Amino acid sequence: MATNEAYYIPSKATWPIVGSIGLSTLLVGFANFLNGASVGSTMMILGAGVMITMFFGWFGTVIKESEGGIYNHQVDISFRMGMMWFIFSEVMFFSAFFGALYYARAHSIPWLGGEYGHIENKNLLWQAFEAVWPTNGPGQVGGHFEVMGAWGVPAINTLILLTSGGTVTWAHWGLLANNRDQLIKGLIATVVLGFSFVVLQGFEYHEAYTEMGLTLGSGIYGSTFFMLTGFHGLHVTIGAIILTVVMVRSMRGHFSVEHHFAFEAAAWYWHFVDVVWLGLFIFVYWL
Known part of the structure; x- marks a missing residue:
């Protein structure tokens, strides 16, 4: 994408769906944890791990695009x-x-x-x-x-x-x-x-x-x-x-x-x- 174009269209990204999966897992795990289910804490840890991975991956991509002069x-x-x-x-x-x-x-x-x-x-x-x-x-x-x-x-x-x-x-x-x-x-x-x-x-x-x-x-x-x-x-x-x-x-x-x-x-x-x-x-x- 040329930088002089009037409207920027980002490339295809998978991080939004990864973030959605991580957040859903975290919230479902939290709900189970509140109701005493043993699987709740495990799901919370898994969901939090996916969210952290998403943050590093997505923000890293944005930083690379910004430093690369794409925006x-x-x-x-x-x-x-x-x-x-x-x-x-x-x-x-x-x-x-x-x-x-x-x-x-x-x-x-x-x-x-x-x-x-x-x-x-x-x-x-x-x-x-x-x-x-x-x-x-x-x-x-x-x-x-x-x-x-x-x-x-x-x-x-x-x-x-x-x-x-x-x-x-x-x-x-x-x-x-x-x-x-x-x-x-x-x-x-x-x-x-x-x-x-x-x-x-x-x-x-x-x-x-x-x-x-x-x-x-x-x-x-x-x-x-x-x-x-x-x-x-x-x-x-x-x-x-x-x-x-x-x-x-x-x-x-x-x-x-x-x-x-x-x-x-x-x-x-x-x-x-x-x-x-x-x-x-x-x-x-x-x-």
Whole structure:
């Protein structure tokens, strides 16, 4: 396919069907695992193995095509639009979670406390209910818990993510200036900071479960806390893995001043993760 043609048509690929088979095997195995079937764990491992193989194979093919100069301007635009829509879908994903937190704090709890006049006797719900946040519901669901403070590990992680946003931007400046040494050093710093965030969050979760009594079963506070921070932690992990791949590619001489969308896509995603964390720090930990 000539690179000057207006519309790019990719060559025949088998990786999509391989990915479909792997994902189906993984999900069917997970369903069997939840229902106690012995074959479930085996299918999950097999499905995960097929998915990992698909990722390496498919992404490797795309990288080879990109480095080989096969893609034209139309392909570059389609990649950018795809990444934009993907990040938009992630924004909607977290918006739903933040919306659940807002509804619980600003509407459902005051309503249950009789603030809106719908419930004259709040003891009809349960004895001695207090319409305050944080709460773990009727009868202290999950037992007594401590609230996760903002100025320990969460504040350190905030500093880590904000710093990582600066290092990935510094790496981008190095790429635009054709300074590969700066590019690689900036990416190494960003990857180290990203995985440091994940490790510290692991310590935070361990403390929550073992010392603070704060678990997923701690009512609405526990469920929203782990739902929001856990999914964000997953996104940080994925982002750090993506940046690791970009770092390795940079060390191998990939990317140029004119063509480096894979780096830009990783940087967009990382900045999105930073912004989401600021919202989490303010509304989950601080307020």
